[in-house]
Amino acid sequence: MTVRPRTLAWVADQLADGERVVRVEVLVGGITAEMRRLSVAGPNGETRALVLRSYVDVIDAEDALTREAAALSMLTATTVIGPELVGVDPVGAECEYPSLLMTHLPGRPVLDDAGVEARIPLLARQLVAIHALRPVERPPKYTTLTTADTVITPPGADRRVWAAAIDVIRGPVPSYEGRYLHRDFQPGNVLFDGKNQLTGVVDWASPSWGPADLDVAHCAVNLALLHGPSLGLDFVAAYEAAGGTLAPSPADRYYWLVRDPLACSEDIHLTAAAWRAAGRLDLTTTAAEQRLDAYLTALQELSP
Structure with a gap:
């Protein structure tokens, strides 16, 4: 699929003099946004790649793109590698749909x-670095993404285990020390080169302030889905080994750990489909499931 006409015109306005889009490639793996890789040619034959994110029929597109633009702008002064912001149209004023343009x-x-055991410590160290970020302006407080009444117990699952976990999140929210959160840090949003070196983190649409x-x-539940339950638990241990700090109380840790699998049940x-x-x-x-x-x-x- 090519870039829509108004959006392509907007992209052209973000480019340097003499640059033009020469190729468009669809990127796969996302759930909520259309992603395109744009090959851009310069007047002297040099080329570079950009990524175009467009939200089609997404209610909170303005909020997501505003957050992402702020995050990418902040990252330029840190050691955390993310894309560089090229341009953003958060309300679709000039594009067919709300869009953001960034470097590739x-x-x-x-x-x-293969190799996941070696990648887990790299993922953990990168997440510790993200949690150490201190933006001038804090992003909005986290949202929990699920409630005890919206969890969907998978067919054939141990219903007693699920009921017990659901009861946990019916209880009071533990106190916590706030940190800068990526909020979708998982293997699909972390890039590696051919030498298994981490080259950057993408998808900064949901930065939040909340517990690490x-x-x-x-990340742990996504590793468990991709590679098996033990790898999810290994990531939790690797995060602490990398210097990350989790809730001091075992009960509080368990509360946060079960929240994400329960939330995942609703859109599993x-x-x-995204992993496939x-x-x-x-x-x-x-x-x-x-x-x-x-x-x-x-x-x-x-569980304590």
């Missing part, structure tokens, strides 16, 4: 089982 980072998400435990829980079919589109054809909805159930069961052993 080298590398790709690596979702294969939430980001850790989110979309998550599985990114190359993990084995992750059917049924397979993802089974791994989610196995991971929540494994977490129960951490």
Whole structure:
């Protein structure tokens, strides 16, 4: 699919003199946005790549693009590598749909089982660095993404385990020390080169302020879905080994850890579809549901 006419005209306005878009490539793996890789040629034959994110029929597009633009602008003065902001039209004033244009980072998400043990410490160290960021203006407070009444227990799951976890999030929210959160830090949003070196983090549409435990829980459940429950638990340990700080109370840690698997239950079919589109054809909805159930069961052993 090519870029829509008004959006293409807006993109052209963001380019340097003499530059033009010469190729458009659809990027796969996202759930809420259309993603395009744009090859841009300069007047002297040099080329560079940009990424165009467009939200089509997304209610909170303005908020997401405003947050992402702020995050990318902030990252330029830090050691955390993210795309550079080129331009943003958060309300679709000039584009057909709300859009953001940014630089393209080298590398790709690596979702294969091979080498995951070596990648987990790299993921953990990167997340510790993100949580150390101190923006001049804090992003909005986190949202929990689920309630006790909206969790969907997967078919064939251990209903007693799920009921016990749901009861946990019916309780009071633990106190926490606020941190800068990526809020969708997971293997699909972290890039590696061919030498297994981390080259950057993408998808900064939901930065929030809240407990580090939430980001850790989110990455852990995605690792559990991709590679098995033990790898999710390994990430939690790797985060602490990298210097990250989680909730001091075992009960509080358990509260945050179970929140993300429960939230994942509501859109597990979309998550599985995104992983398949990114190359993990084995992750059917049924397979993802089974791994989610196995991971929540494994977490129960951490229950105080």
